[in-house]
Amino acid sequence: MEVQPSPPQGAGPQSTKHRRRWIAALIPLTALALSGCTLPSFGAYKSDTTTGQDSYRLWQWFSVGAVVIGTFTFLLIVWAVLRYRRKGDTIPKQSQYHIPLELLYTIIPVIIVGVLFWGTVVVENKVVAMPKTNVRIHVNAFKWGWGFTYPGQNAVVVGNTTQEPTMVMPVGTDVAVTITSTDVMHGFYIPQFNFSRYALPGVTNEVTFHAVKTGTFTGQCSQLCGLYHSLMYFKVKVVTVKQYTEWLHGFDTPAGKLAAQAAENALKIQMSAGLPVVSAVTAGVN
Amino acid sequence: MTAVISPDTHHDDAHEAHDHHGPTGVLKWLTTTDHKIIGLSYTVTAVLMLVIGGFFAELIRVQLSAPYEHFLSFAQYNEVFTMHGSIMIYLFAGPMAFGALANIIVPIQIGAPDMAFPRLNALSYWLYLTGSITMLSGFFVSGGAANFGWVGYAPLSNAANSPGAGADLWIGALLLTGFSAIFTGVNICATVFYLRAPGMTLFRMPIFTWNLLVTSILILLAFPVLTAGLIMLYCDRHFGTHIFSVQGGGVPVLWQHIFWFWGHPEVYILALPFFGMVTEIIPVFSRKPVFGYKGMVFATLTIAALSLGVWAHHMFTTGVVLLPFFSIMSLLIAVPTGIKLFNWIGSMWRGQIWFSAAMLYAIGFVVTFLIGGLTGIYLASPPLDFFTHDTYFVVAHFHSVVMALVMGGIAGLYYWGPKITGYLLNETIGKIQFWFLFIGSQVFTLPLYILGLRGMPRRMAVYPNNPGWQHLNEIATIGAVLIGISTVLLVVNILVSWKKYPAGDNPWDGHTLEWFTTSPPPHHNFYRLPQIRSERPTWDYNHPEAPAIAHGTHEEK
Numbered sequence: 124m125e126v127q128p129s130p131p132q133g134a135g136p137q138s139t140k141h142r143r144r145w146i147a148a149l150i151p152l153t154a155l156a157l158s159g160c161t162l163p164s165f166g167a168y169k170s171d172t173t174t175g176q177d178s179y180r181l182w183q184w185f186s187v188g189a190v191v192i193g194t195f196t197f198l199l200i201v202w203a204v205l206r207y208r209r210k211g212d213t214i215p216k217q218s219q220y221h222i223p224l225e226l227l228y229t230i231i232p233v234i235i236v237g238v239l240f241w242g243t244v245v246v247e248n249k250v251v252a253m254p255k256t257n258v259r260i261h262v263n264a265f266k267w268g269w270g271f272t273y274p275g276q277n278a279v280v281v282g283n284t285t286q287e288p289t290m291v292m293p294v295g296t297d298v299a300v301t302i303t304s305t306d307v308m309h310g311f312y313i314p315q316f317n318f319s320r321y322a323l324p325g326v327t328n329e330v331t332f333h334a335v336k337t338g339t340f341t342g343q344c345s346q347l348c349g350l351y352h353s354l355m356y357f358k359v360k361v362v363t364v365k366q367y368t369e370w371l372h373g374f375d376t377p378a379g380k381l382a383a384q385a386a387e388n389a390l391k392i393q394m395s396a397g398l399p400v401v402s403a404v405t406a407g408v409n
Numbered sequence: 410m411t412a413v414i415s416p417d418t419h420h421d422d423a424h425e426a427h428d429h430h431g432p433t434g435v436l437k438w439l440t441t442t443d444h445k446i447i448g449l450s451y452t453v454t455a456v457l458m459l460v461i462g463g464f465f466a467e468l469i470r471v472q473l474s475a476p477y478e479h480f481l482s483f484a485q486y487n488e489v490f491t492m493h494g495s496i497m498i499y500l501f502a503g504p505m506a507f508g509a510l511a512n513i514i515v516p517i518q519i520g521a522p523d524m525a526f527p528r529l530n531a532l533s534y535w536l537y538l539t540g541s542i543t544m545l546s547g548f549f550v551s552g553g554a555a556n557f558g559w560v561g562y563a564p565l566s567n568a569a570n571s572p573g574a575g576a577d578l579w580i581g582a583l584l585l586t587g588f589s590a591i592f593t594g595v596n597i598c599a600t601v602f603y604l605r606a607p608g609m610t611l612f613r614m615p616i617f618t619w620n621l622l623v624t625s626i627l628i629l630l631a632f633p634v635l636t637a638g639l640i641m642l643y644c645d646r647h648f649g650t651h652i653f654s655v656q657g658g659g660v661p662v663l664w665q666h667i668f669w670f671w672g673h674p675e676v677y678i679l680a681l682p683f684f685g686m687v688t689e690i691i692p693v694f695s696r697k698p699v700f701g702y703k704g705m706v707f708a709t710l711t712i713a714a715l716s717l718g719v720w721a722h723h724m725f726t727t728g729v730v731l732l733p734f735f736s737i738m739s740l741l742i743a744v745p746t747g748i749k750l751f752n753w754i755g756s757m758w759r760g761q762i763w764f765s766a767a768m769l770y771a772i773g774f775v776v777t778f779l780i781g782g783l784t785g786i787y788l789a790s791p792p793l794d795f796f797t798h799d800t801y802f803v804v805a806h807f808h809s810v811v812m813a814l815v816m817g818g819i820a821g822l823y824y825w826g827p828k829i830t831g832y833l834l835n836e837t838i839g840k841i842q843f844w845f846l847f848i849g850s851q852v853f854t855l856p857l858y859i860l861g862l863r864g865m866p867r868r869m870a871v872y873p874n875n876p877g878w879q880h881l882n883e884i885a886t887i888g889a890v891l892i893g894i895s896t897v898l899l900v901v902n903i904l905v906s907w908k909k910y911p912a913g914d915n916p917w918d919g920h921t922l923e924w925f926t927t928s929p930p931p932h933h934n935f936y937r938l939p940q941i942r943s944e945r946p947t948w949d950y951n952h953p954e955a956p957a958i959a960h961g962t963h964e965e966k
Contacts, residue, residue: 166858166859166862166863167796167862168796168862168864175796177792178792178793178795178796181790181792181793182787182793185786185787185790185793188786189783189784189786189787192783193779193780193783196750196751196754196779197776197779199754200754200757200772200775200776200779203754203757203758203760203762204757204762204772207695207757207758207759207760207761207762208761208762208764209696209761209762209763209764210761211761213761214696214761214952214954214955215695215696215697215759215760215761216697216759216958217697217698217955217956217957217958218697218698218700218759218957218958219697219698219699219700219701219702219957219958219959220700220701220702220703220704220959221700221701221755224755225701225704225748225751228747228748228751229704229744229748232743232744232747232748233741233744236737236740236741236743236744239740239786239790240733240736240737240740242790243733243736243740243790243791243792243793244733244736246792247732247733247736247790247791247792250791250792250795251732306564306570307562307564307565307570308562308564308565308661310726310798310799310866312796312799312800312864312866314796314800314863314864315864316796317792317795317796318795318796319726319795319796319798319799320726320728320795321726321727321728323661323662323727323728323729324564324655324661325655325660325661326662326727326728326729328727328728329728341864341873343866344866345798345799345800345866345867346562346799347487347557347558347562347565347867347868348565349487349557349565349570350483350484350487351483352487352868352869352870353483353866353868353869353870353871353872354871356873
């Protein structure tokens with residue numbers, strides 16, 4: 124921040140000293156800002172998808188801005204509070220306006236907002252992009268569980284509050300995920316992918332994940348959906364493409380078909396049980 | 410300017426002639442149309458709601474101090490957080506802001522004898538009280554109180570998913586308090602536009618009055634939309650319409666659009682009055698005029714205008730809204746909000762700051778609001794909102810903001826309470842209470858930010874004992890206990906200070922007209938008025954040698 128903590132009136136010799144101190148304080152911050160890769164995480168997940176990592180970097184830069192502006196403003200408050208506490212009954216100078224200063228703290232925030240918006244749009248376009256891909260998964264949320272079907276494949280996975288289902292997806296390739304709900308609103312939230320999207324009745328949402336490494340991650344419902352909202356978990360298992368194909372083929376054997384059929388029936392039962400009124404979307408194997 | 414009475418006429422002479430004759434005791438409270446007594450009724454009711462809503466908050470925090478179901482059942486937990494949010498937003502924050510202190514202060518600040526429509530004002534209060542009782546009575550019906558969150562998202566709030574009278578009582582309560590708010594909005598607008606004293610031009614109005622005017626305009630724009638939405642929801646529940654259900658060709662997301670078209674202006678309907686309070690308090694205790702008065706007014710107007718175009722930032726993750734538009738509109742709100750923050754700092758700059766309890770709360774407000782404001786900027790960016798939405802990060806963000814507003818409100822109580830009761834509150838207890846509230850607020854909210862980033866969604870009755878989640882929740886619970894202690898101290902302070910420390914007319918060397926009249930003010934507020942030549946008529950009267958210096962005079966003394 125180049126903004127000086129200049130008081131409403133002209134600067135005396137004292138404030139030159141302060142200015143120097145401020146500049147000294149800015150040097151390590153600038154150095155930190157320039158070496159982007161060494162930025163701290165500011166509490167967020169680094170993420171294991173490409174778009175999640177883009178969001179993570181945007182998070183870091185937003186945080187740099189927030190920390191710099193927040194610290195600067197906080198120090199101004201602390202300075203004002205400590206320096207200008209009442210010392211006598213004299214009436215201070217009744218200054219009310221300082222147009223250049225006021226313009227400064229209007230224009231600089233507009234510029235900062237412009238930069239933040241630019242970064243937002245760049246990352247947002249990547250996150251919501253839907254490149255063409257053959258790997259598709261359909262997520263169907265219901266009270267209180269998840270069904271994962273693989274269009275064009277036999278695989279069906281269903282789970283509820285007592286047995287959380289696992290969404291298996293391949294690493295290193297675009298995976299198109301469509302999300303619907305059969306009853307109320309749910310939130311399809313995978314913290315380590317830095318992503319969530321509502322599962323809406325009557326609407327099919329779509330997102331593309333491109334996982335960069337294998338592993339198992341926890342996902343859960345983020346939007347209040349009734350009594351057992353807090354038990355609505357699922358797992359995301361990212362495997363190699365070979366493992367993924369093998370897993371899919373497991374459902375083509377007679378035993379696998381039986382399992383898929385059982386899961387599909389379970390999904391239908393869940394849907395009709397959890398769904399006395401609204402039935403907008405029929406899920407299942409296409 | 411003929412109405413200006415010569416300042417050397419002492420007001421005590423006029424006491425007898427102006428005394429008001431009417432019912433006394435309980436009957437006076439039930440039948441009054443005096444804005445000050447209505448305002449006091451509002452204050453007492455709203456503080457009671459704060460205590461009830463705060464009690465529910467403590468229940469939530471006790472439940473979350475351990476990951477498993479140990480204190481409340483799933484069903485109870487859903488009811489408790491729904492009613493916590495509903496009470497705090499609909500029954501405490503709003504009425505405290507535009508019902509309680511606005512009712513008492515706005516007419517006096519502009520030199521008016523009462524509100525423009527005193528009977529409508531009384532109706533507002535009784536609708537509010539009725540609505541509050543209606544909402545709370547949900548606990549006494551079979552099936553319990555509403556349990557779909559304070560936002561009541563369709564289709565969770567429809568008859569199939571939320572049967573029972575609790576939800577209907579919730580809708581009814583919102584209709585009643587909604588009309589109460591609309592009538593108050595009408596009243597404040599009319600009062601400000603038609604009942605200002607001679608000399609009180611718009612740009613001489615105190616910032617608090619300005620903010621209440623803008624708040625009232627926002628109320629008139631936003632609340633009817635909520636009322637309409639509630640009627641639709643009620644029709645869906647009982648009359649077989651399908652406005653929000655897919656089955657009959659309706660659109661569930663429409664409820665979110667309607668709700669947030671009210672809900673985001675509502676955020677500023679809640680916030681602007683408290684901004685106004687702080688803007689009154691900081692200059693008075695710094696002994697300076699408010700810095701950048703006109704900039705402050707324009708910032709308020711800008712916030713209000715932008716707030717009507719940002720509702721869908723609550724809906725970024727629905728996948729059905731235009732992300733960049735709502736993102737830039739939301740980000741832009743940071744600019745006028747930043748102007749306000751710097752104006753508050755500028756008002757303290759080179760002042761003579763008197764750390765009364767009210768001033769401590771005002772500074773606590775600025776610091777806490779800084780945290781809440783900065784974290785709000787993240788949420789305006791869709792890619793960042795995608796992984797913080799509906800997590801504890803959001804909960805932490807708006808609790809930083811509302812804890813700031815609570816500090817602003819309590820600052821208002823300490824500052825204006827003496828004007829309306831005639832007695833000061835105990836300053837020492839007030840300062841102890843402040844530190845409990847301030848430290849408690851940070852200890853409560855800061856762990857929740859991390860919790861949200863670690864992936865804990867909101868509205869969870871139980872949670873897996875992930876590494877760290879329980880510890881963060883425990884810290885937050887400690888913060889909530891500290892806040893609870895501060896609330897008890899407020900009640901203790903009111904009891905301890907009861908009619909003990911006479912305030913006098915102008916205990917703080919105030920700037921605005923309310924400090925010119927007696928404490929408490931007479932029935933029609935003023936025996937006489939000073940000349941109004943700036944936004945600080947009382948200060949100008951008491952310190953004619955120290956008027957505000959306009960821009961351009963840079964020479965040092």
